[in-house]
Amino acid sequence: MTDVATPSALPEPSAPSSKPAPPRSLRNLWATWRSWTNRIFSLREDQLFMFLAVLIGIFGGLSVVCFRVAIEWVHLLTLGSSIFPPPLRVMLVPAIGGLVVALLVIRVFPGARGSGVNQTKAAVYISNGYIPFVTVIGKFIICAIAIGTGQSLGPEDPSLQIGAGIASRLGRRLNLSQEKIRLIAPVGAAAGLAAAFNAPISSVIFVIEEVIGTWSAGVLGAIVLAAVSSVVTMRSFMGSESLFRVPPFRVAGAGELLAYVVLGVIGGFTSLLFLKWLAYARPRVQMWPRWTQYFQPAAAGLIIGFIGIRLPQVMGAGYTVIDQALHGQFSWKLLLVLAALKILATGLSFLSGTPGGMFAPTLFIGAMLGGAVGSIEHHFFPNISGTVGTFALVGMGTFFAGFLRTPITSVFMVIELSGSYTAILPIMIANMVAYLISRTYQKVPLFDFLARQDGLYLPSIEEEREQVPLVVEVAMITDGALVALPEELAADLAKRAEAKLDAPVLLRVRAGDWHFVERDEIKRLATSGSLTTKASEAKTKGPLPVLFRDQSLEDALHAVGDWPAVPVVSRANLSKLEGVVTLADILRAFRNASAE
Amino acid sequence: MASSSSSAASANQLKTHSREAVLLVTLLLLLLLIIFTAFVTRMYHKKYHVLADEWFARGEASFQAGDAAAALNDYRNAMIYSPANPNFQFHLARSLAATGRNDEARAYLLNLLSESPGSGQINLELARIAARGGPKSMPDALRYYHAAIYGEWETDPIGMRWQIRREFCEYLLNNNAMNQAEAEIIALADNTSPDNLEEQKTAGNLLLRARLWSRALQQFQTVLATDPNDQVALVGAGTAAFQLAQHPQAAGYFNRLPPQLREDPSVAGMVDTSNNIVLADPFLLGLSAEERAKRTANAVTMAEARATACAKETGEAPHVTAPTSPLQKAVAASDAAPADWSERNLRAHPERIDAAMAAAFDMENAAANQCGEAAGLDYALWLLGRGRQGGLR
Numbered sequence: 001m002t003d004v005a006t007p008s009a010l011p012e013p014s015a016p017s018s019k020p021a022p023p024r025s026l027r028n029l030w031a032t033w034r035s036w037t038n039r040i041f042s043l044r045e046d047q048l049f050m051f052l053a054v055l056i057g058i059f060g061g062l063s064v065v066c067f068r069v070a071i072e073w074v075h076l077l078t079l080g081s082s083i084f085p086p087p088l089r090v091m092l093v094p095a096i097g098g099l100v101v102a103l104l105v106i107r108v109f110p111g112a113r114g115s116g117v118n119q120t121k122a123a124v125y126i127s128n129g130y131i132p133f134v135t136v137i138g139k140f141i142i143c144a145i146a147i148g149t150g151q152s153l154g155p156e157d158p159s160l161q162i163g164a165g166i167a168s169r170l171g172r173r174l175n176l177s178q179e180k181i182r183l184i185a186p187v188g189a190a191a192g193l194a195a196a197f198n199a200p201i202s203s204v205i206f207v208i209e210e211v212i213g214t215w216s217a218g219v220l221g222a223i224v225l226a227a228v229s230s231v232v233t234m235r236s237f238m239g240s241e242s243l244f245r246v247p248p249f250r251v252a253g254a255g256e257l258l259a260y261v262v263l264g265v266i267g268g269f270t271s272l273l274f275l276k277w278l279a280y281a282r283p284r285v286q287m288w289p290r291w292t293q294y295f296q297p298a299a300a301g302l303i304i305g306f307i308g309i310r311l312p313q314v315m316g317a318g319y320t321v322i323d324q325a326l327h328g329q330f331s332w333k334l335l336l337v338l339a340a341l342k343i344l345a346t347g348l349s350f351l352s353g354t355p356g357g358m359f360a361p362t363l364f365i366g367a368m369l370g371g372a373v374g375s376i377e378h379h380f381f382p383n384i385s386g387t388v389g390t391f392a393l394v395g396m397g398t399f400f401a402g403f404l405r406t407p408i409t410s411v412f413m414v415i416e417l418s419g420s421y422t423a424i425l426p427i428m429i430a431n432m433v434a435y436l437i438s439r440t441y442q443k444v445p446l447f448d449f450l451a452r453q454d455g456l457y458l459p460s461i462e463e464e465r466e467q468v469p470l471v472v473e474v475a476m477i478t479d480g481a482l483v484a485l486p487e488e489l490a491a492d493l494a495k496r497a498e499a500k501l502d503a504p505v506l507l508r509v510r511a512g513d514w515h516f517v518e519r520d521e522i523k524r525l526a527t528s529g530s531l532t533t534k535a536s537e538a539k540t541k542g543p544l545p546v547l548f549r550d551q552s553l554e555d556a557l558h559a560v561g562d563w564p565a566v567p568v569v570s571r572a573n574l575s576k577l578e579g580v581v582t583l584a585d586i587l588r589a590f591r592n593a594s595a596e
Numbered sequence: 597m598a599s600s601s602s603s604a605a606s607a608n609q610l611k612t613h614s615r616e617a618v619l620l621v622t623l624l625l626l627l628l629l630i631i632f633t634a635f636v637t638r639m640y641h642k643k644y645h646v647l648a649d650e651w652f653a654r655g656e657a658s659f660q661a662g663d664a665a666a667a668l669n670d671y672r673n674a675m676i677y678s679p680a681n682p683n684f685q686f687h688l689a690r691s692l693a694a695t696g697r698n699d700e701a702r703a704y705l706l707n708l709l710s711e712s713p714g715s716g717q718i719n720l721e722l723a724r725i726a727a728r729g730g731p732k733s734m735p736d737a738l739r740y741y742h743a744a745i746y747g748e749w750e751t752d753p754i755g756m757r758w759q760i761r762r763e764f765c766e767y768l769l770n771n772n773a774m775n776q777a778e779a780e781i782i783a784l785a786d787n788t789s790p791d792n793l794e795e796q797k798t799a800g801n802l803l804l805r806a807r808l809w810s811r812a813l814q815q816f817q818t819v820l821a822t823d824p825n826d827q828v829a830l831v832g833a834g835t836a837a838f839q840l841a842q843h844p845q846a847a848g849y850f851n852r853l854p855p856q857l858r859e860d861p862s863v864a865g866m867v868d869t870s871n872n873i874v875l876a877d878p879f880l881l882g883l884s885a886e887e888r889a890k891r892t893a894n895a896v897t898m899a900e901a902r903a904t905a906c907a908k909e910t911g912e913a914p915h916v917t918a919p920t921s922p923l924q925k926a927v928a929a930s931d932a933a934p935a936d937w938s939e940r941n942l943r944a945h946p947e948r949i950d951a952a953m954a955a956a957f958d959m960e961n962a963a964a965n966q967c968g969e970a971a972g973l974d975y976a977l978w979l980l981g982r983g984r985q986g987g988l989r
Contacts, residue, residue: 037616058626062633069640081647082673173618237637241680247707320676328703389703 049180053187053222054229056170060163060191061233064155067140067162068196068238071155074148075316083312090150090308094301094315097149101142101354102297109138115350115357116161118451120189121211121458129168129182136165139355146354150315151297152304152345154360156196160207163192163230183219186212190223191230197359198234198243200227202413209406210447213461244323246418247389259384260426263373263391264398264433270369271402271434274343275442278350279449285351286453296352304345314341317360322396325367328388332375339368358446362403363396370395386426393418394426402434405445405462410435470553475589476568476579481506483577484517486536493535494526504565504580507540512574514567515542549578556586648677652684655691664694682708690721698725716747720760727767734771741767758787758795765802774806781806785815793819793826800832812836827853831863838866841983843873844880872976878949879984889942892949892956895977896930896937899956899963902974903927906963923962930955957981 040051078093079085085093105113112135113119123131143158167188171181186207194203204227208215285296307314313321325335346361374391378384386394397414401407410431415421439462444452448460482503484493497505497519505522507515521538545559547568560566560583568579655670671688678684685704692701702725709718723740726733741764749756761784768777785799800815816833819826834849847870850858858867874880878891907914907923919928937952960978964970970978 033620034616037619040619055622055626059629062626062629065633066629066636069636072640076643076647081651081677082669083676084669170622173622174615237633245680245707247703247710320679323679327707329700 045177045180049176049184049222050225052167052170052174052176052184053225056163056167056184056188057191057194057226057229058233059166059170060159060188060226061195061230062237063136063140063162063166064159064192064195064230065234065237067144067155067159070140070144071148071317074144075150078149079315085312087309090312090315091302091305094150094305094308095298096301097145097151098297098299098301098352098354099294101146101151102294104138104142104145105353105355106293109134109142111135112138112142112355113353114355114450114454115157116159116164116355117157117210118447118454118456118458120161120164120185121447121451122456123164123168123185124182124211125458126456128178129171129185131161131165131168131185133165133169136162136169139165142355143357146297146349146356147316149301150304150308151301151349151354151356152314152316152318152342152361153349153354153356153358154317154363155357156193156359157357158355159192159196159357160189161192163188163190163195163226167191167226183212183222186219187222187226191226194227195230195234197413197417198231198241199413199416200224200231202409202416203227205412206406206409209409210404210461213459213464242417242419243319244326244417246393246420247327247387256384256386257425257429259374259377259381259386260391260394260430261433262377263370263395264430265437266373267366267369267395267398267430268402268434268437270339270343270365271399272438272441274347274365274403275438275446277343277347278446279442279444281347281351282450283453285353293353297349297354300345300348300352300354303348307341307345311338311341313338314345318342318364319360322364322367322392325371325392326389328371328392330368330371332372332379335368335372335375339365339372342368358404359400362400365403366396366399367392368395369399390423390426393423394430397427398430398434401431402438403446405435405438407431407435470589470593471549472547472551472553472556472568472579472581473549474593475553475556475585476547476549476581477585478579480504481565481567481577481580483508484535486534488535490522490525490528490533490535490538494522497522504582506544506565506567506577506580507535507538507542508575508577509536509543510575512546512569513542514544514546514569515540516544516564517541546574547581553586553589556581557583560586644677648674648681648684650674651677652687655687659687659691659694664691667691668695682711686718686721693721693725693728698728701725712748714743714748716744716749716753716756716760719744719747723760723764731771734773737767738776758784761787762798762802765806769802769805778806778808781808782811785811788815790818793822793829797826797828797832800829800836804832804835807839809836809839813840813842825852827857831857834863834870835866838870841979843870843877843980843983846870847874868972869976869979872973873980876973876976877980878953885946886943888946888949889939892942892952893937893939895956896952898973898977899959900927900930902963902970903930903959906967909967921962921966923959923966926955926958926962930959953981953984957984 040048078097079089111119111132116139119135120131123129139158139161143153143155147153147155164185165188167184168181171184176184189211190203190207193206194200197203204220204223207223208220212219288296304315321338324330325338330338342361342365346358346365349356350358371388371392373395374384374386374388377391378388393414396417397410400413401410404410411424411427414427414431415424445460445462448458448462451458480503482497482500482505484505484507486507486509493505497503505517505519507517509515517535517538517540521540522535525533525535525538541563544563544566545561547556547559547566548571549568556566560581565580565582567577568581570576570578651670651674655667655674658664658667658670668688668691671684671691675681675684675688685708689701689704689708692698692704702722705718705722705725709715709722712718719740723737723744726737726740729736741760744760745757745764761780765777765780765784768774768780781799781802785803788795788799790796796815796819800812800819803809803812803815813833813836816829816836819829820833823829830849830853834846834853837843837846837849846866850863850867850870853863853867858864876891876895878888878895883891903923903926904914907927910923912921912924914924914927915931916924916928919925937948937955942948942952956977957980960970960974960981963974964978969975
């Protein structure tokens with residue numbers, strides 16, 4: 001029964017007070033409020049966390065809507081409403097925007113640097129989930145200016161950080177436990193990303209794949225709730241149209257999948273090229289004198305503006321351009337030029353230290369590259385049924401998988417954006433090819449090497465994912481134990497024990513009920529005088545925990561505790577001993593693994 | 597102990613109070629943010645709506661002014677602010693097609709078609725793009741034109757279908773797909789309102805182009821029944837009658853035209869020829885026996901003269917004992933006539949008129965084959981002969 005507050009629970013006003021007492025209706029309202037909040041706060045923290053996830057989702061959705069509107073307003077105010085603004089304006093606006101951005105980042109909001117993904121990860125793993133609210137404000141303002149004035153960056157990663165920052169603030173204000181505060185930032189991140197992408201599934205998967213790395217039921221539920229409520233909120237203000245209008249496409253035949261393998265190879269190597277360039281250039285740019293930081297975004301903006309005179313498609317996030325590519329509205333030459341120039345423009349924006357996301361540029365480059373590859377393949381093999389739009393769609397996922405190294409997110413994202421499972425096979429094949437190429441030739445993923453260049457050693461989710469877990473099987477000794485049954489005569493057991501001196505003696509009382517018997521105890525029973533003394537009469541230690549051969553060594557370490565040995569049994573038959581494991585065995589296995 | 601527990605309780609209470617207040621403030625902030633976002637997005641949508649309409653209006657103006665390239669940019673701008681608007685997409689596709697960017701236009705239209713497959717307008721634009729693609733894309737053009745004809749039209753569906761069928765017929769005629777064209781033109785003529793003279797005339801002209809002379813004549817006669825002086829109908833009816841070898845009728849229609857129109861190169865030849873035939877034809881009803889004999893004798897004389905001139909032109913002797921060429925054979929047949937084909941003789945023996953005219957036609961025909969098409973009265977005589985021999989429909 002929850003504690004329901006009554007008006008009497010309110011602090012009684014002191015009788016001789018100069019202030020008048022609040023009116024009765026207000027007091028009743030306060031009482032009702034307290035009763036309601038008491039119910040909320042009397043929930044278990046897990047349940048409260050779910051409630052907060054919904055709240056965070058709504059906040060995240062609203063913030064992202066405002067963020068999107070802010071970007072558009074900045075764009076309209078600075079570059080105007082035409083696709084082809086006057087050349088001088090195109091040249092100067094990104095440069096001036098860059099100057100403003102640099103001033104704000106260096107002088108006012110230093111925490112707003114970067115894309116937002118690593119900053120959120122850093123908050124989770126370094127700052128116990130703490131993201132200063134001023135960073136959220138800074139991210140909002142700076143990214144709106146940067147993207148709105150034409151820097152080649154996207155709003156998704158900043159949205160992710162904005163969501164995480166709001167969640168962090170709310171969690172701290174509501175005095176959640178440290179563990180929950182740490183977990184609440186990824187919940188907000190999922191909300192922000194889901195609203196920015198209008199794609200709840202891929203946002204949830206991205207946060208799990210890249211930020212937290214675990215599928216823990218508690219946090220998964222909160223992330224899903226936040227993502228869903230955020231998307232619902234966003235859609236109620238901006239409409240339910242997906243980010244891209246994907247044209248209908250035909251299913252590729254088995255032979256045609258080769259065409260998508262080619263796309264995967266090209267996408268993989270192009271993403272690798274982009275990654276290598278960023279990895280090489282970023283530390284060098286960071287070594288430039290500090291005063292140059294004031295001018296780097298402006299210089300990048302100037303070059304982007306110069307490109308934008310002829311090809312304004314390269315400026316900004318480029319969603320409408322992706323949409324056009326999906327509808328096959330560019331020639332293959334223009335698609336290739338746009339892909340190349342977008343790589344250049346995005347690299348410059350990113351290296352100049354302009355805060356902004358890499359998601360949208362990645363999708364842009366992938367779509368252009370995919371469309372170009374599709375057009376060229378169509379030229380040589382006119383019978384390929386997939387349209388140029390289909391290739392552009394698959395290309396988006398391919399480049400995303402190769403560049404951001406989130407293979408599952410990339411697959412789900414393309415499916416979610418296209419709203420169809422028809423292209424699932426080409427997407428899966430091309431994405432995996434690109435991912436494997438990128439992984440083979442660039443060991444450290446983008447977000448990880450960026451973090452390491454900044455001196456942050458955040459856990460690499462990809463490295464964790466790739467690690468082969470050590471299991472009990474590696475450490476256990478098969479045929480290393482002596483199994484005794486309760487009805488066995490103590491004398492016989494003693495004889496068997498003599499023959500196998502180093503083996504621990506385990507007494508199997510019933511299925512899964514194993515006990516440890518000291519050798520001295522066996523000797524004592526055997527020499528007790530009675531020939532009918534049975535093993536069941538021995539003083540044992542137990543019941544012992546049981547392990548299975550596929551369990552992790554961490555589990556085994558927990559299980560072994562102070563027991564001299566722990567049985568490893570079959571999952572199908574708890575009476576069947578498959579081996580035995582001791583603390584020494586486990587430690588030896590860990591040592592061997594480290595040495596390898 | 598008691599005091600410590602009471603201080604802990606009060607701390608707890610403070611914490612609870614603080615959380616209640618935070619939640620209250622949070623919910624109030626949420627409410628404010630919702631109101632703010634609603635306000636901002638309302639402004640945003642309104643602004644986008646205005647911009648989309650402005651750019652679209654500019655595009656329409658440019659397109660109407662014939663500047664498809666400018667219209668293209670304007671429509672693209674409009675689509676930034678309303679990307680899913682099918683009307684904008686349609687107009688963009690139309691301007692893309694107008695600037696020769698057919699592939700891009702087709703991509704947009706196919707996308708629109710997938711959403712509304714029965715749309716007459718979209719099918720029509722796709723048909724036009726296919727029609728510009730040459731004979732290779734004729735199957736697509738046929739498919740889309742048919743879909744457009746039988747598709748949905750919001751305003752004046754009957755009128756639109758008629759117009760598209762007319763366009764389709766012209767496309768087929770221009771591409772020499774005569775069999776399909778005939779069927780479509782007949783369907784067009786059948787679906788033409790008898791009250792709409794302009795449509796009747798258009799259908800008649802298409803029937804003329806498809807060489808469906810009888811249907812064309814009927815079509816123009818329908819128009820002339822309402823407006824006997826309609827010049828287009830008179831020209832059309834005259835042409836159809838001329839082609840049907842109904843030369844007196846043709847001459848009748850042509851002669852109702854104003855003189856300056858009769859001299860128009862497109863009809864002048866037919867006017868002269870049909871008048872000449874009317875003057876030279878001995879088989880016309882209502883002629884006296886004398887006139888019939890006179891015309892026949894003139895025809896034979898004229899044909900012999902033409903045959904002789906042609907023979908000289910090609911270095912042949914017209915009168916030989918052993919004729920070899922068709923011309924010599926025709927002249928020989930005339931020479932070997934059992935009786936004199938003079939006007940007096942023919943007047944006395946009107947039964948010889950047919951044989952005499954047959955000989956004249958043979959000579960004109962042989963001369964035409966050997967020396968090329970004649971002019972003036974000879975041409976009229978040759979044409980009359982062809983008509984008599986059933987050479988024309």
